[in-house]
Amino acid sequence: MSQPRPNTFIVGAPKCGTTSLHDYLDQHPDVYMSRSIKEPNYFSPELDIDEYHRPKTLEQYLDLFAAAGQAKRIGESSTWYLFSAQAAKNIHDFEPAAKIIMMLRNPVDAAYSLHGQFIWSCREDILDFEQVLAAEPKRRQGRPIPEVATGSTGVVYTDVFTFYPQVKRYFDTFPREQIKVIIFEDFVKDTARVYRETLEFLGLPNFAAKFEVVNAAKPVSLGFNRFFGRRPALRSMVHRFVPASVQRKIIDVLPYFTKTVKRDAKISPELRKKFAPRFREDVEKLSGLLDRDLTHWIKK
Numbered sequence: 001m002s003q004p005r006p007n008t009f010i011v012g013a014p015k016c017g018t019t020s021l022h023d024y025l026d027q028h029p030d031v032y033m034s035r036s037i038k039e040p041n042y043f044s045p046e047l048d049i050d051e052y053h054r055p056k057t058l059e060q061y062l063d064l065f066a067a068a069g070q071a072k073r074i075g076e077s078s079t080w081y082l083f084s085a086q087a088a089k090n091i092h093d094f095e096p097a098a099k100i101i102m103m104l105r106n107p108v109d110a111a112y113s114l115h116g117q118f119i120w121s122c123r124e125d126i127l128d129f130e131q132v133l134a135a136e137p138k139r140r141q142g143r144p145i146p147e148v149a150t151g152s153t154g155v156v157y158t159d160v161f162t163f164y165p166q167v168k169r170y171f172d173t174f175p176r177e178q179i180k181v182i183i184f185e186d187f188v189k190d191t192a193r194v195y196r197e198t199l200e201f202l203g204l205p206n207f208a209a210k211f212e213v214v215n216a217a218k219p220v221s222l223g224f225n226r227f228f229g230r231r232p233a234l235r236s237m238v239h240r241f242v243p244a245s246v247q248r249k250i251i252d253v254l255p256y257f258t259k260t261v262k263r264d265a266k267i268s269p270e271l272r273k274k275f276a277p278r279f280r281e282d283v284e285k286l287s288g289l290l291d292r293d294l295t296h297w298i299k300k
Contacts, residue, residue, distance in 0.1 A: 004032070004068035008075030008099045008202060009091055011170070012082030013161065014154070015113040016103040017187045020213070022077040024195055027209040031202075032068035034076040040064060043091050044084035049153040073099075073202050080153065082166045088173040099202055100174055104286075105184035106297040107161035107279045112267040114157060119263070124155065127263070130271055132157065158278050164285040171289065181290060 008031075010018050019038070026033035034040065041047065041054050042061045055061040068074045081087035082102060091098055115132060118124035126132045136156050139145065145152045154160050170179055180201045187194045191211045199206055267275070276298045287294045 003062050004065045004071070004074055005062060005095065006034070006065055006074045006076055007095055007097065008073045008101070009081065010075065010077035010079075010101045010103070011087065011091075012079040012102060013104060013110065013163070013166075014079040015110045015117060016079075016105040016184045017182070018077050018079050018103050020191075020211075021101070021103065021182070021187070021195075021198070022075075024191075024209045024211060025073070025075065025198070028073075028199070028204060028207045030072040030204050032065065032071035032074050034064045035067075037064055038076070039078045039080070040076055041078045041080055043094070044078065044080050044087040045090075046086050047080055047084055047153045049080055073204060082163075082170075083154070083160055085169075088170045092173050098174070098178065100170055100179045101182065101198065101201075102167060102170070102179065103182045103184060103187065104163055104167075105161075107158075107163065107283070108267060108272055108276050108297070110161050110184075111157035111275075114154065114160065116263055118154065129267065130274075133275060162279065162282045164282045164289060167286065168289060183292075183294070 008025075010022060012018065022033050022038055025031045026035070037053050037055075039050060039053075040061060041050055045054075055064065064076065065074050078087075081091070091100070112129055115124060115129050119127060124132070126135060132155075136158055139152075139156050140159070142152070145155060167181070180198060182194055182198070195209060195211070196206050280298050283294055283298050
């Protein structure tokens with residue numbers, strides 16, 4: 001029997017619902033999504049993110065799918081593939097017939113959410129989002145990169161969510177019929193419909209998946225998080241051997257035992273008004289590329 005190979009890739013973007021879709025697809029009897037490592041990032045070698053988990057060889061990468069059996073769709077969800085300058089070509093070289101799924105979100109909301117995630121995962125040391133945005137010009141030059149960061153990828157939030165050139169890179173590499181773009185607000189509003197349409201895109205029969213919230217915002221305890229952030233081997237062992245349900249319970253009780261960072265769930269209207277114009281030209285171009293008006297993202 002030949003080695004199972006992935007033929008389906010959720011390529012991003014971060015904080016746009018990819019973890020949930022990964023989980024929902026994996027429930028389908030004809031689908032196998034990478035389980036030991038959700039985001040192997042194998043096809044984006046130029047990015048210095050999650051290098052500890054990244055497979056170093058093709059053999060190691062394919063081992064992630066060894067248990068796929070006869071699944072019709074075998075996939076993974078590396079959210080930085082969209083941002084990567086190399087991933088589209090590398091995936092195409094690996095599997096020209098691959099199905100590509102992109103999930104896009106209002107870039108202002110996505111950037112604010114990623115900032116919170118990076119604080120939680122010890123990749124960000126500026127807690128105030130407005131100060132982070134002010135630091136972006138210097139960060140593009142390589143300074144100041146957070147001392148606690150495991151890499152520099154992603155800490156210029158405006159660049160991460162400048163979608164047009166990223167989406168166009170895939171449109172220029174793969175036939176359009178092999179790419180599905182999902183808008184986050186559609187996914188949240190009618191998850192069942194978007195899931196059904198995604199299965200149709202993948203050539204699969206409908207399936208009644210359980211749509212539970214996955215990867216919700218978490219309370220941030222800087223001491224607790226930095227302890228694990230500076231010990232990737234220990235963090236890896238916890239993820240591998242402690243059930244996800246237990247991990248979530250520990251996270252939920254953190255505020256009762258340790259000081260946590262207070263952070264608003266949503267960006268303030270005042271900061272949104274300042275930040276949104278950065279994306280005006282990009283969103284207008286993206287709207288034309290997708291033949292869908294998304295300019296309400298920058299009018300709020």
